[in-house]
Amino acid sequence: MGNHSVEKIGGTSMAATATVFDNVLIAGREGAELYNRIFVVSAYAGMTDLLLEHKKTGAPGVHARFVNNDGEECWREGLEDVRNAMHERNATMFARAGSRDEADAFVDQRIDSLAACLEDLDRLRSHGRFSVKDQLMTVREMLAGLGEAHSAHSTALLLRHRGVNARMVDLTHCGEEDQASLDERILAALEPIDLTRELPIVTGYAGCSDGMVRRYARGYSEMTFSRIAVLTQAREAIIHKEFHLSSADPKLVGKGKARKIGRTNYDVADQLANLGMEAIHPRAGRGLRQTDIPLRVRNTFDREDEGTLICGNYVSDRPKVEIVTGVPTVHALQFFEQDMVGEKGYDAAILEALTRHGAWIVSKSSNANTITHYLTATGKTVARVLEELQGAYPGAAISAQKVAMVSVIGSDIARPGLVPDALVALDRAGVGMMAMQHQIRNVDIQFVVDCADFETAVRALHKALVETTAAADGRRAA
Ligand SMILES: Nc1ncnc2c1ncn2[C@@H]1O[C@H](COP(=O)(O)OP(=O)(O)O)[C@@H](O)[C@H]1O
Numbered sequence: 001m002g003n004h005s006v007e008k009i010g011g012t013s014m015a016a017t018a019t020v021f022d023n024v025l026i027a028g029r030e031g032a033e034l035y036n037r038i039f040v041v042s043a044y045a046g047m048t049d050l051l052l053e054h055k056k057t058g059a060p061g062v063h064a065r066f067v068n069n070d071g072e073e074c075w076r077e078g079l080e081d082v083r084n085a086m087h088e089r090n091a092t093m094f095a096r097a098g099s100r101d102e103a104d105a106f107v108d109q110r111i112d113s114l115a116a117c118l119e120d121l122d123r124l125r126s127h128g129r130f131s132v133k134d135q136l137m138t139v140r141e142m143l144a145g146l147g148e149a150h151s152a153h154s155t156a157l158l159l160r161h162r163g164v165n166a167r168m169v170d171l172t173h174c175g176e177e178d179q180a181s182l183d184e185r186i187l188a189a190l191e192p193i194d195l196t197r198e199l200p201i202v203t204g205y206a207g208c209s210d211g212m213v214r215r216y217a218r219g220y221s222e223m224t225f226s227r228i229a230v231l232t233q234a235r236e237a238i239i240h241k242e243f244h245l246s247s248a249d250p251k252l253v254g255k256g257k258a259r260k261i262g263r264t265n266y267d268v269a270d271q272l273a274n275l276g277m278e279a280i281h282p283r284a285g286r287g288l289r290q291t292d293i294p295l296r297v298r299n300t301f302d303r304e305d306e307g308t309l310i311c312g313n314y315v316s317d318r319p320k321v322e323i324v325t326g327v328p329t330v331h332a333l334q335f336f337e338q339d340m341v342g343e344k345g346y347d348a349a350i351l352e353a354l355t356r357h358g359a360w361i362v363s364k365s366s367n368a369n370t371i372t373h374y375l376t377a378t379g380k381t382v383a384r385v386l387e388e389l390q391g392a393y394p395g396a397a398i399s400a401q402k403v404a405m406v407s408v409i410g411s412d413i414a415r416p417g418l419v420p421d422a423l424v425a426l427d428r429a430g431v432g433m434m435a436m437q438h439q440i441r442n443v444d445i446q447f448v449v450d451c452a453d454f455e456t457a458v459r460a461l462h463k464a465l466v467e468t469t470a471a472a473d474g475r476r477a478a
């Protein structure tokens, strides 16, 4: 095992640059203490939204505009918006004109070469006889990489100004070596670096054969981070984010009510990732768990706090709910077929369709004649799956509806009375429960509710299962 840490800085934190320098990158370190760390950086908050499309609202960025190809100047304007946003960001970070020029020149050079490439493709497709569909995926990858190229370049530059021997490790480069896998790309780039004397600032985007965005979707920096930790056998992997990993989204239940999670295990992290919670990428935990690398989630704004430690073997000392979270919209795909009783094969056929169309299964349940899958996917994808299944099973009643899923999670939630408490809390908050799932392995309970009730349900369950028990603990300790 190496003697170094691998640390990822998320986009929201990156945008608070002065704090990141004071609390994370430098944080009072001098000389040798500065080294033996590898940083993986995300684009500054909002940049990838401008480059691809807005993560939450879906508002089109450069990529979406280029694909839609509507309006002569549309994507060009989008790219100029990116240039302006990056220059503005540089202006807030670089006080000295010379270094700001250097940072701006880097951005300009990258944007200009991307623009030239897009112009070529645009000209080609204007003939109407060439299919540029595959190239559009490549465009998406190239655009995404720009966000992390900018953040890694400026971070390394700022560090050098502070006397740190930092080096930008640019994994975004596209070219023939793009045929390499993510792992090969990482190993080749880090091989020449002496970690005891150099501080690598690695782009969270990595050009690789499968395409980072295509394979891992948004939040892909965590995959680069996780693979680097695994491949270099890091002592510890650390994610620096805007909030403490908390008992619920602080934005939803209120900062004062959400409690920091001190420790938890990868089992809980899996459940969080499965629900699409931004705290950790669904696939990032796996490699770390398999190689026994502890993962720490730290709050950038709380320098002294050690954060949340996620290990393979932790179990809470007494049964309790650690986190209340969920998905505001999932598609409940119901497949009802009376002939199903005693027959097998329906489930496999549904799964095959879901796999083909790339729908993410959050959860599923079944009884004698009905199989319900709870999916995170676009409405379009669900419609296609539905149509395909209806074609294959004309006698089945297949439907899809939007619902919300709220989940209570903990490394051990086997507290007697937990389910009744939860149901009473939901009822008192006026939330009708549409369905519920509870595995024999006591790690989570999922409540399916109306979409409109999502936030109320999270607040009610958090209050009843986390805030109240926390208060009781406090009384016991006093
Ligand atoms: N249980 C939770 N604990 C902490 N943050 C949460 C939780 N649930 C949802 N969030 C949300 O996750 C979002 C992503 O935060 P963060 O990972 O810091 O962003 P970034 O990846 O840009 O650094 C925050 O806006 C926060 O509101």
Ligand SMILES: N[C@@H](CC(=O)OP(=O)(O)O)C(=O)O
Binding pocket: 009, 010, 011, 012, 042, 043, 048, 049, 147, 204, 217, 218, 219, 220, 221, 222
């Ligand atoms: N910048 C990319 C990759 C990423 O991981 O970002 P963040 O760490 O801010 O979630 C995105 O927005 O998807």
